[in-house]
Amino acid sequence: xxxxxxxxxxxxxxxxxxxxxxxxxxxxxxxxxxxxxxxxxxxxxxxxxxxxxxxxxxxxxxxxxxxxxxxxxxxxxxxxxxxxxxxxxxxxxxxxxxxxxxxxxxxxxxxxxxxxxxxxxxxxxxxxxxxxx
Amino acid sequence: xxxxxxxxxxxxxxxxxxxxxxxxxxxxxxxxxxxxxxxxxxxxxxxxxxxxxxxxxxxxxxxxxxxxxxxxxxxxxxxxxxxxxxxxxxxxxxxxxxxxxxxxxxxxxxxxxxxxxxxxxxxxxxxxxxxxxxxxxxxxxxxxxxxxxxxxxxxxxxxxxxxxxxxxxxxxxxxxxxxxxxxxxxxxxxxxxxxxxxxxxxxxxxxxxxxxxxxxxxxxxxxxxxxxxxxxxx
Numbered sequence: 001x002x003x004x005x006x007x008x009x010x011x012x013x014x015x016x017x018x019x020x021x022x023x024x025x026x027x028x029x030x031x032x033x034x035x036x037x038x039x040x041x042x043x044x045x046x047x048x049x050x051x052x053x054x055x056x057x058x059x060x061x062x063x064x065x066x067x068x069x070x071x072x073x074x075x076x077x078x079x080x081x082x083x084x085x086x087x088x089x090x091x092x093x094x095x096x097x098x099x100x101x102x103x104x105x106x107x108x109x110x111x112x113x114x115x116x117x118x119x120x121x122x123x124x125x126x127x128x129x130x131x132x133x
Numbered sequence: 134x135x136x137x138x139x140x141x142x143x144x145x146x147x148x149x150x151x152x153x154x155x156x157x158x159x160x161x162x163x164x165x166x167x168x169x170x171x172x173x174x175x176x177x178x179x180x181x182x183x184x185x186x187x188x189x190x191x192x193x194x195x196x197x198x199x200x201x202x203x204x205x206x207x208x209x210x211x212x213x214x215x216x217x218x219x220x221x222x223x224x225x226x227x228x229x230x231x232x233x234x235x236x237x238x239x240x241x242x243x244x245x246x247x248x249x250x251x252x253x254x255x256x257x258x259x260x261x262x263x264x265x266x267x268x269x270x271x272x273x274x275x276x277x278x279x280x281x282x283x284x285x286x287x288x289x290x291x292x293x294x295x296x297x298x299x300x301x302x303x304x305x306x307x308x309x310x311x312x313x314x315x316x317x318x319x320x321x322x323x324x325x326x327x328x329x330x331x332x333x334x335x336x337x338x339x340x341x342x343x344x345x346x347x348x349x350x351x352x353x354x355x356x357x358x359x360x361x362x363x364x365x366x367x
Contacts, residue, residue: 008267015275019249019282026241029234040230089237114160114296116227 031086040120048111056099136192137350140180144355147176148362150306151298160296167220168296169359174213175287176355178250180206181280182314187321188336190328198340205348207254214247239293246286253279277318284311 055061057074075092078084084091096111096119103110112118151172160168186203188196221228231240256262257276266272288311292304 004267008271011266012271012275012278015278019278022245022249023242023282023286026234026245027238030236030238030241033234040227089235115164116225120227120230 042119043121044119136347137354140351141354141358144176145358148172148359151303152362152366161224163220163224165363167217167224169363170213170220171217173355173359174210174217175291177206177210177213178284178287179310179314181210182284182317185318185321187318187325189321190325190330193334193336194340194343195336195338198344201341201344202347205344209348209352211250211254214250218247237293239290242286243290243294246283246290249279249286250283253283281315284314
């Protein structure tokens with residue numbers, strides 16, 4: 001009798017447990033790897049953003065730092081900060097996309113909003129791969 | 134064919150509701166085509182919760198019609214889903230980076246929902262479920278759990294990727310529609326138990342082919358309507 005009950009309940013348990021495991025593994029994997037996951041190749045045109053105030057992006061512009069600026073990247077610092085590491089993807093996208101949308105709403109020229117390949121490209125000889133300079 | 138009109142009306146309302154915001158996105162045509170393919174897939178996923186394979190009082194057809202309609206709608210759902218995934222991967226292969234563990238949860242939940250969407254009909258083949266599940270009732274419960282996971286993952290994907298569903302009312306509408314779809318099969322059963330059938334009325338038999346015809350009409354009309362809608366919105 002017990003064997004029959006187990007035979008009946010096992011598929012249901014496996015189905016529910018499998019779904020929980022799948023989605024749980026995705027969330028756990030994301031949390032574990034987000035701070036050290038591989039960067040997507042990215043080219044950021046610094047000159048194209050020259051018309052904006054530096055502190056718009058460089059929020060720590062006036063803070064004294066030991067490391068020379070050329071070795072510091074936005075993503076590297078955000079990854080090393082636990083408080084923002086888990087939202088790095090959403091935060092950077094929201095920051096870029098939000099600004100581009102604002103520009104579009106004011107009928108100004110603006111950068112890409114949602115298409116991956118507009119920013120995430122690997123140009124030969126570009127130093128911007130995986131880094132926001 | 135009387136079912137095709139309400140279904141297409143529902144599809145029109147669905148497109149108009151969820152395709153309104155962010156016209157300023159200026160997405161390329163292949164992106165929009167891929168996205169609207171995903172919307173189509175979500176619509177047909179919702180219809181699967183309406184036509185669950187259980188006979189309804191309208192149309193007064195035999196059970197084979199409803200079972201066949203459920204299968205055809207599954208085929209349409211998987212077709213649109215494959216189109217959505219294929220088109221976006223071809224257009225923007227960089228999107229595959231999102232499937233790495235460090236990618237966005239919204240994309241990963243979408244990928245898992247797509248995987249479960251392919252697994253669920255696979256387990257529903259008679260030869261398969263008879264081997265895996267002791268009774269038809271247990272299979273149905275398992276099928277409902279899997280289908281609910283597909284729906285939940287899809288809604289999370291749609292809401293968190295924030296391409297077209299971005300306004301708060303759109304998000305709530307999307308979640309509400311999914312919640313209604315989840316309780317609909319149980320509600321239908323409750324209502325069916327209380328529906329009184331006129332004496333002498335019998336369900337029309339040999340109607341399985343009508344389900345195929347209905348699915349074909351819906352597919353053609355939905356494709357034409359989607360293309361026209363996309364051209365109009367652009």
